[in-house]
Amino acid sequence: MNTHPDLARERDYIKRAYERLDEIRAGLNSTLSDAFEQERGGTHQARTERDMVVRATLDRLEHLEFGILALCFGRIDRDKDIIGPSESFYLGRVAVADSDMEPLVIDWRAPVAEPFYRATARNPMGISLRRHFEIKDRELIAIEDELLGDLDSSGGQGVELSGAGALFSAMDRVRTGQMGDIVATIQAEQDEIIRAPLPGVLVVQGGPGTGKTAVALHRAAYLLYTYRARLENQGVLVVAPNATFARYIERVLPSLGETGVEITTIANLIDLNVELRRANDQEALIKSDQRMVSVISKAVLDRERPLSKDLSFYLGSVQLWVTREMSMKAIRQARRRTGSHNERAKIVEAVLSRQLAKIYIELTTRFQRDELAKFNEESQAYDQEHQDLIIEAVDPEEDDEAVIAEVVGSIKSESEFIRIVTRIWPRLTSLELVNDLFAHPALTRLASRGVLNEKEVEVLTSSHKRGYFSRFDLALADEAYVHLGPVLKRKGHQSEVNRYGHIVVDEAQELSYMEARVLARRSISSSITLVGDLSQTTSIYGQRDWNLIVAPLCGAISKWNYNELSINYRTPIEISDLAYRLFDPTSMGLAPTVSIRSTGVEPKIIEISGKVESESIWRWVEAAATEIGSGLVGVVVPSNFELYEDLENCRALWMQDHQESALIEIRELDYAKGLEFDCVVIVEPTCLVKDEASAKAALFTAITRATKRLTIIYGEYERSKLLEWKIIGS
Numbered sequence: 001m002n003t004h005p006d007l008a009r010e011r012d013y014i015k016r017a018y019e020r021l022d023e024i025r026a027g028l029n030s031t032l033s034d035a036f037e038q039e040r041g042g043t044h045q046a047r048t049e050r051d052m053v054v055r056a057t058l059d060r061l062e063h064l065e066f067g068i069l070a071l072c073f074g075r076i077d078r079d080k081d082i083i084g085p086s087e088s089f090y091l092g093r094v095a096v097a098d099s100d101m102e103p104l105v106i107d108w109r110a111p112v113a114e115p116f117y118r119a120t121a122r123n124p125m126g127i128s129l130r131r132h133f134e135i136k137d138r139e140l141i142a143i144e145d146e147l148l149g150d151l152d153s154s155g156g157q158g159v160e161l162s163g164a165g166a167l168f169s170a171m172d173r174v175r176t177g178q179m180g181d182i183v184a185t186i187q188a189e190q191d192e193i194i195r196a197p198l199p200g201v202l203v204v205q206g207g208p209g210t211g212k213t214a215v216a217l218h219r220a221a222y223l224l225y226t227y228r229a230r231l232e233n234q235g236v237l238v239v240a241p242n243a244t245f246a247r248y249i250e251r252v253l254p255s256l257g258e259t260g261v262e263i264t265t266i267a268n269l270i271d272l273n274v275e276l277r278r279a280n281d282q283e284a285l286i287k288s289d290q291r292m293v294s295v296i297s298k299a300v301l302d303r304e305r306p307l308s309k310d311l312s313f314y315l316g317s318v319q320l321w322v323t324r325e326m327s328m329k330a331i332r333q334a335r336r337r338t339g340s341h342n343e344r345a346k347i348v349e350a351v352l353s354r355q356l357a358k359i360y361i362e363l364t365t366r367f368q369r370d371e372l373a374k375f376n377e378e379s380q381a382y383d384q385e386h387q388d389l390i391i392e393a394v395d396p397e398e399d400d401e402a403v404i405a406e407v408v409g410s411i412k413s414e415s416e417f418i419r420i421v422t423r424i425w426p427r428l429t430s431l432e433l434v435n436d437l438f439a440h441p442a443l444t445r446l447a448s449r450g451v452l453n454e455k456e457v458e459v460l461t462s463s464h465k466r467g468y469f470s471r472f473d474l475a476l477a478d479e480a481y482v483h484l485g486p487v488l489k490r491k492g493h494q495s496e497v498n499r500y501g502h503i504v505v506d507e508a509q510e511l512s513y514m515e516a517r518v519l520a521r522r523s524i525s526s527s528i529t530l531v532g533d534l535s536q537t538t539s540i541y542g543q544r545d546w547n548l549i550v551a552p553l554c555g556a557i558s559k560w561n562y563n564e565l566s567i568n569y570r571t572p573i574e575i576s577d578l579a580y581r582l583f584d585p586t587s588m589g590l591a592p593t594v595s596i597r598s599t600g601v602e603p604k605i606i607e608i609s610g611k612v613e614s615e616s617i618w619r620w621v622e623a624a625a626t627e628i629g630s631g632l633v634g635v636v637v638p639s640n641f642e643l644y645e646d647l648e649n650c651r652a653l654w655m656q657d658h659q660e661s662a663l664i665e666i667r668e669l670d671y672a673k674g675l676e677f678d679c680v681v682i683v684e685p686t687c688l689v690k691d692e693a694s695a696k697a698a699l700f701t702a703i704t705r706a707t708k709r710l711t712i713i714y715g716e717y718e719r720s721k722l723l724e725w726k727i728i729g730s
């Protein structure tokens with residue numbers, strides 16, 4: 001029972017704030033129903049104005065909709081200073097003012113709120129008191145005060161924390177499988193990143209559980225608040241590594257009153273509407289490589305091909321030849337022009353049709369129709385030499401443009417002519433280009449000559465499945481689109497890409513070079529926040545150097561800002577100790593992180609003799625779920641794990657009988673990354689990913705998903721590796 005002397009007074013204040021919030025909501029709802037009730041009539045302007053009112057009211061209502069979450073979570077008392085008397089500010093997830101427009105609650109993002117997150121004993125930032133409220137069902141139940149004068153809020157590991165009580169209870173909460181906001185307990189090092197200026201590339205490196213995802217999302221909300229006029233128009237994009245992760249974080253921004261942020265994956269952003277297949281590691285590695293930039297640009301050029309032999313078609317009874325020479329000239333002319341490949345197909349078409357129209361006119365006027373027929377009969381066709389003579393004889397000045405235009409029109413609608421032009425300069429969708437490129441080894445080889453070796457070409461062609469694409473193909477298609485442009489006059493052509501005022505990328509260490517280019521193309525002015533952890537790079541195409549990640553994103557700006565986070569809010573000391581036995585971050589030049597919670601429960605490490613079977617695994621999963629009681633158990637298994645289906649069956653049966661118990665999820669590492677579970681069970685810990693070079697980082701990542709308990713189940717064949725990795729002792 002909290003017996004703070006100010007409890008009753010603060011309770012009244014918070015009650016008043018809630019009542020005022022209700023009043024504001026009621027006012028907005030009645031504005032809305034008035035607008036709906038008004039007849040659709042009136043002038044166009046009146047209707048437009050009404051629509052604007054409806055939209056703005058709906059936006060405002062949405063902004064005030066945060067369910068059962070607390071409106072107000074803290075207060076700061078500012079000392080008297082030269083500009084005014086001492087003052088108290090109540091901070092909350094949205095601003096609420098009374099009917100005289102006097103603020104009751106201030107938005108956490110307002111500049112005046114900054115000391116709530118940043119003030120320390122050494123630098124109190126002009127405040128004497130920081131107060132944290134615990135609110136349940138709209139009622140204040142506890143108060144935690146920090147007097148900045150004699151602050152001692154060390155988390156036990158020599159770390160200075162703000163609102164330690166509120167922070168620890170937030171960290172201890174049972175996980176639901178959906179990320180929540182941290183607005184009430186943001187720590188100073190996090191706040192600095194959240195409130196960093198908008199322009200430029202900002203990199204946030206932090207070990208597991210340091211709040212990178214949370215910080216990234218709160219930063220998006222902060223930027224929208226602070227640069228609303230610009231960003232509401234331009235848009236803010238959050239890029240998640242996969243759809244599972246996007247779902248995991250989707251509630252955070254709405255709980256902060258921001259619903260306009262787009263959260264998506266790179267594949268969805270490219271939006272080519274294809275079902276994705278998995279890529280194998282070697283294929284993924286090559287297709288993510290920087291060298292693919294030149295392969296793709298060459299692949300487009302390779303499709304601009306002169307004819308290998310002369311081809312003809314009939315316009316009426318006249319046989320017209322498109323010679324190899326003509327096709328080369330047309331390509332040269334088209335290449336001299338600006339515009340995308342697809343746009344310039346028109347130039348090839350125009351050049352050839354005009355040339356052929358002149359030939360046609362010359363032929364039909366110079367010879368009698370029957371003489372021409374005889375001529376054709378005798379020689380089957382006139383050869384290139386004849387035609388060249390005719391071309392030279394044609395003086396454009398003397399031609400009647402109207403007649404030429406008419407013949408050009410007829411030529412352009414001849415299907416054979418269209419076929420020939422398509423052969424020389426096909427209009428292509430980006431997926432067609434990528435599909436053709438890997439479906440035909442000759443094209444692959446041609447485009448990658450001097451860039452990829454024969455073995456790499458073999459990997460690309462042998463892993464290709466006609467008409468099926470991986471996410472890596474999509475990035476290549478996006479690259480190809482830059483050269484190709486939309487296919488005009490064809491159904492389903494792609495539109496121009498959306499560009500954003502700010503882009504936030506999570507798990508940025510896994511951003512491949514080609515995917516980074518996808519994002520660069522969608523950034524208006526290289527205003528980007530990248531959050532990630534180089535010690536958790538587990539994909540074969542991911543990076544272990546921020547310079548490499550940032551390079552394709554910087555655009556004209558060569559400087560970028562770097563920040564590190566150091567406190568692990570997720571993993572208890574007992575579990576992170578094990579993780580750091582496996583991996584020493586200083587070996588990569590990264591600052592070690594500090595866990596600030598302890599559970600007193602050591603991880604369980606279990607050896608299974610003989611073959612690892614689903615029954616034996618499940619026994620331990622069940623034990624973990626029973627032990628934890630409620631919350632979330634994440635079973636992390638190797639990718640393409642042969643027992644995956646069996647485990648899913650065990651899970652389905654277990655869940656039927658244990659509906660009130662802990663939820664169990666079985667996940668490959670890629671789909672557990674970035675997430676967290678009250679209890680983690682890792683199966684075959686040395687085999688989580690195929691790529692051996694990433695195996696250690698994969699286990700490190702899996703271990704650090706746990707907020708409370710950890711069980712590792714390994715087969716005896718993994719013992720020597722686990723000994724070497726210091727996970728088990730001899």
Ligand SMILES: Nc1ncnc2c1ncn2[C@@H]1O[C@H](COP(=O)(O)OP(=O)(O)OP(=O)(O)O)[C@@H](O)[C@H]1O
Nearest residue numbers: 170182185186187208209210211212213214569674
């Ligand atoms: N200031 C904070 N107050 C309360 N909880 C916090 C705070 N910062 C982070 N957390 C919690 O810690 C957990 C880890 O945060 P988050 O997932 O953002 O970390 P991360 O650095 O992205 O982790 P990883 O790289 O391991 O996936 C989350 O449950 C988050 O809500």
